[in-house]
Amino acid sequence: MKKVLVCGGGGFIGGHLVKRLKNEGFWVRVCDLKHNEFSESPADEFIIGDLRDPLVAKQVVKDIEEIYQLAADMGGAGYIFTGDNDAAVMHNSATINLNIAEEARLAGVKKIFYSSSACMYPEYNQMDPDNPKCSEESAYPAAPDSEYGWEKLFSERIYLTYQRNYGMQVRIARFHNIFGPEGTWTGGKEKAPAALCRKVAETEAGGSIEIWGDGKQTRSFLYIDECLEGVRRLMESDFTGPVNIGSEEMISINNLAKLIMSIAGKDVTIKNIPGPTGVRGRNSDNALIKEKLGWQPTQSLKSGLEKTYPWILEQHKALVEKV
Ligand code: NAD
Secondary structure: OOEEEEEOOOOHHHHHHHHHHHHOOOEEEEEEOOOOOOOOOOOOEEEEOOOOOHHHHHHHOOOOOEEEEOOOOOOOHHHHOOOOOHHHHHHHHHHHHHHHHHHHHHHOOOEEEEEEEHHHOOHHHOOOOOOOOOOHHHHOOOOOOOHHHHHHHHHHHHHHHHHHHHOOEEEEEEEOOEEOOOOOOOOOOOOHHHHHHHHHHHOOOOOEEEEEOOOOOEEEOEEHHHHHHHHHHHHHOOOOOOEEEOOOOEEEHHHHHHHHHHHHOOOOEEEEEOOOOOOOEOOOOOHHHHHHHOOOOOOOHHHHHHHHHHHHHHHHHHHHHHO
């Protein structure tokens, strides 16, 4: 059995990835600061540890053949665009990546997957909500609109140097807004689809919800299962990337809220208020993934939300009952 390590396997994407890797027959070790909040991990070994500590990184890479590196100081717009967490985001995530790259090299790990983000694309190509440009080669000249994006770009380059100088095989994906059940849905680190599902779930029909910005900002959202399919295909391919893993179905945030309302069967009024929003427009460009992997995501946003909204509604009801 191939032994793999999932850094950040106590989080949303990492947690789902662990389940998938176990189903595929891997032996899986996780390292995370915390356990998964919504279900028990099927990992063979779950180490609670802080990857900012090089000794922890050294311990968890031991006897591992492949690493999936998803650990990061991470959150939605309310966390990464306010400016309040910039130093923590930069310091914590960069330290994790420096430690993992170096300890993986010293331990002779063969291959490493790194989860970058669409947040590393330059702001100047994402000013028009109807026509954003996020093709992989448009990354430079670099000008991300957040420190989170700058750190992702820096860490992409760290891993690429380890491939270039030490022959470690590297695979890099740039995720575009991944969503689904068992993702953060409350508390300030949640992202738009989960936040809007929660707002619709907790509001009476005829009431109103607040949306940051004018609501005309656009994004695309990818359901978790398709993200994992892309990750596994990339890992098994001979293509390094960086490559987008995202959906090309772009939608404005106000229309995302309306789609969620239609799934919930509930009409609420949208109040657009000032707040952190990030770039005006963003969409995945899947030309490269189609060319290199002969695959791209195909599920509709609606079908993913139909699985996510009921899960958030259930979480909300459980929380209300507890209080
Ligand atoms: P998440 O916050 O649910 O998972 C990240 C995990 O890393 C958490 O469980 C956290 O406890 C862990 N972690 C943080 N600091 C750590 C440390 N010092 N030591 C050990 N573990 C630590 O986030 P996610 O949505 O699952 O994202 C996973 C990865 O994908 C991240 O690198 C993120 O930047 C990237 N990404 C996610 C999205 C998305 O839409 N969710 C989009 C682009 C990129």
